[in-house]
Amino acid sequence: MEPKLAKLLTYTNDIIRTQKEVERKVILKSYRTLYQLGSWQPCSKNKDYLKLMKKAFRFTLQVYQEPNYEFISGSVFHPIEIAIITADKFRLGAKSIVCALLHDILKDKKVTELTLRKEFGAEITSIVVGLTKVAGITATGSGNECSNLRYALAHFSPDNLLIVLIKFAEYLRKMYKIEQFSREKQIRLADEAYGIYIPLAHNLGLDSIYLELQDLYLKFKHRIVYDAILKKIRATKTTKEGFLERFIKPVCTILKKEGIQFTLKGRTKSIASICNKIKERDLPFEAIYDFYAVRIVFDSDMGHEYSSCWGIYELITNLYEPKISHLRDWVSYPRDTGYEALHITVMSPEGQWVEVQIRAKRMHNNAEHGNAAHWKYKSNSLGKEFEKMDGRWLERARDFLSKNSYEGEQNQISISVNKIYVNE
Numbered sequence: 249m250e251p252k253l254a255k256l257l258t259y260t261n262d263i264i265r266t267q268k269e270v271e272r273k274v275i276l277k278s279y280r281t282l283y284q285l286g287s288w289q290p291c292s293k294n295k296d297y298l299k300l301m302k303k304a305f306r307f308t309l310q311v312y313q314e315p316n317y318e319f320i321s322g323s324v325f326h327p328i329e330i331a332i333i334t335a336d337k338f339r340l341g342a343k344s345i346v347c348a349l350l351h352d353i354l355k356d357k358k359v360t361e362l363t364l365r366k367e368f369g370a371e372i373t374s375i376v377v378g379l380t381k382v383a384g385i386t387a388t389g390s391g392n393e394c395s396n397l398r399y400a401l402a403h404f405s406p407d408n409l410l411i412v413l414i415k416f417a418e419y420l421r422k423m424y425k426i427e428q429f430s431r432e433k434q435i436r437l438a439d440e441a442y443g444i445y446i447p448l449a450h451n452l453g454l455d456s457i458y459l460e461l462q463d464l465y466l467k468f469k470h471r472i473v474y475d476a477i478l479k480k481i482r483a484t485k486t487t488k489e490g491f492l493e494r495f496i497k498p499v500c501t502i503l504k505k506e507g508i509q510f511t512l513k514g515r516t517k518s519i520a521s522i523c524n525k526i527k528e529r530d531l532p533f534e535a536i537y538d539f540y541a542v543r544i545v546f547d548s549d550m551g552h553e554y555s556s557c558w559g560i561y562e563l564i565t566n567l568y569e570p571k572i573s574h575l576r577d578w579v580s581y582p583r584d585t586g587y588e589a590l591h592i593t594v595m596s597p598e599g600q601w602v603e604v605q606i607r608a609k610r611m612h613n614n615a616e617h618g619n620a621a622h623w624k625y626k627s628n629s630l631g632k633e634f635e636k637m638d639g640r641w642l643e644r645a646r647d648f649l650s651k652n653s654y655e656g657e658q659n660q661i662s663i664s665v666n667k668i669y670v671n672e
Contacts, residue, residue, distance in 0.1 A: 275324075278332060311358040354376055375407050509546065544560060560590075
């Protein structure tokens with residue numbers, strides 16, 4: 249631990265020392281967590297921001313600390329928790345942590361903009377000022393949460409994207425603490441998830457957050473349904489440790505052998521997606537058996553997309569037995585929304601059904617972000633906002649996230665396995 253930080257957290261009064269020992273340990277653990285998360289982006293500029301992060305952490309403790317060395321727990325832990333969520337969920341390095349730690353410092357009138365600029369420079373101050381403007385709109389009660397983001401959504405820049413993501417982290421923190429709120433506020437937060445943050449996560453390609461929020465929405469908007477499905481999932485014992493990795497490995501091997509350029513993602517279906525399937529197909533839970541899903545997105549020119557889809561279909565069905573009655577050919581016959589893909593359900597050697605989606609990259613982009621995107625027909629408030637914005641904002645945002653977020657070695661195969669989210 250840094251000497252300066254240790255000194256800052258040393259209490260002079262024995263009673264205070266006893267009372268605050270738990271907070272002290274939490275703060276030290278949080279500092280180590282942030283340092284580790286901030287170190288994950290291996291570039292020279294990030295090292296400079298890492299030094300600034302240490303300064304921002306000490307600075308935050310100092311400005312939120314009372315003269316008698318007692319912490320105002322709600323105040324000091326709020327920016328630390330936002331910083332951890334920002335760093336963990338978005339993986340954008342130490343700069344994002346600095347901004348998250350300082351995000352409320354002007355709004356709370358702890359320092360002046362001039363002091364902040366002197367301590368952290370123009371770039372960080374500009375982002376914090378942007379966050380303060382967004383928070384100011386919220387405080388006045390003008391517009392809804394979606395409109396409050398309009399300041400940052402107006403035009404794309406990495407800094408504006410960071411403002412959106414830190415606001416996203418603030419919202420996630422509320423959702424993680426949703427049990428503490430009144431039923432009225434729980435419903436409001438759930439509605440914001442459905443109308444704003446679920447489609448935003450979907451469009452930014454933040455898959456794990458998208459699934460997480462879908463389940464949280466279901467849990468607090470339709471608790472009885474959520475609990476009933478969760479109980480049945482646990483009773484079926486369908487989630488097998490390491491199953492998806494074992495299923496995906498031979499698929500990747502054969503696709504590489506054929507020289508196909510592709511990305512592949514596998515996930516355990518969320519409680520919300522299982523609920524949607526029950527409603528859409530008017531089926532009982534017992535009739536739902538494909539608790540796993542795999543998506544293959546391949547590179548192809550438009551003239552060969554059709555044949556390539558069926559070529560991959562043949563490779564997959566040579567590996568695993570297909571359930572022909574569940575073949576969905578939206579390549580030959582796209583949905584009304586324009587959605588195109590092949591969906592097949594296959595049986596693994598372990599006796600587990602898996603849904604496999606096969607898309608060309610053009611089909612995928614249209615499904616995720618174009619006319620066939622979920623938010624176009626499942627969400628009104630954010631969809632209307634996106635229609636007003638520069639159409640390239642999301643494209644640039646996704647490109648920035650894919651190039652700048654550090655999640656280990658990158659190659660042609662991107663396997664993301666998301667376990668089923670259960671919030672006890």
